[in-house]
Amino acid sequence: MTRTKILITGASAGLGAGMAREFAALGRDLALCARRLELLEDLRAELKDAHPGITVALRALDVDDHAAVPRVFGELRDELGGLDRVIVNAGIGKGAVIGSGRADANLATATTNFVSALAQAEAAMEIFRAQNSGHLVLVSSMSAVRGLPKKKAAYSASKAGLAALGEGLAVELAKSPIAVTTLLPGFIATDMADKAGDARMLAPLDKGVAAMVRAIEREQTRACVPGWPWRLVDLVLPHLPNAVVARLG
Secondary structure, eight states: OOOOEEEESSTTSHHHHHHHHHHHHTTOEEEEEESOHHHHHHHHHHHHHHOTTSOEEEEEOOTTOTTHHHHHHHHHHHHHTOOSEEEEOOOOOOOOOTTSSOHHHHHHHHIIIIIHHHHHHHHHHHHHHHHTOEEEEEEOOGGGSSOOOGGGHHHHHHHHHHHHHHHHHHHHTTTSSEEEEEEEEOOBSSHHHHHHSOGGGOBOHHHHHHHHHHHHHHTOSEEEESHHHHHHHHHHGGGSOHHHHGGGO
16 A cells, blocks of 8 residues: 655654655655754755655644644644654654653653654544554664663663554554554664764664665564664664673663
């Protein structure tokens, strides 16, 4: 099935903007959300210039404003004449050692990456259940595969929660017209990954985004992207000794 009307949150930069460019090149109509409307307007101008036949609808949205999420999703659905796919991509990478006096950073990470992602999933699924079709995509992280220490602990936990949500929904909806995909990106060249990852394992943004879009188009239930080396990491990481994992913090 071709999903022609796609909503992406966190679309003003990084993976979200990259996916918007990929889907625009495929001729899809887009609904793009982010806090920074001016960046979305620049992106729309770029996409429309390159692909004049597509529709690009925009809304400013802070996903931590949970009451605003269903309203904005509904407005974008109405503007595009429906939504076939919602990509829950907005997230942050703050974090601090737990108990170090920076609870604000960890609580912000847990809120945006899990609670606000849940709010987006609720809004998307309400639309999909009403129309009895749709594709929900949750952008988790390879950090979800194993609890990570130190300043990565809250981030890892938030993404693990999101991955568990996707797994549960995929089981529930396996025999329905609604598909669910959980993406687990490794280190892809964005501002967030540049600060967190090993440069030797950092995939270029275009390569990473292309792998994400391929997995989304195939509607895989769970995908580690890019495939190399992250499928191998997915197999190995849960079994590494704690002493090795301790060095990943």
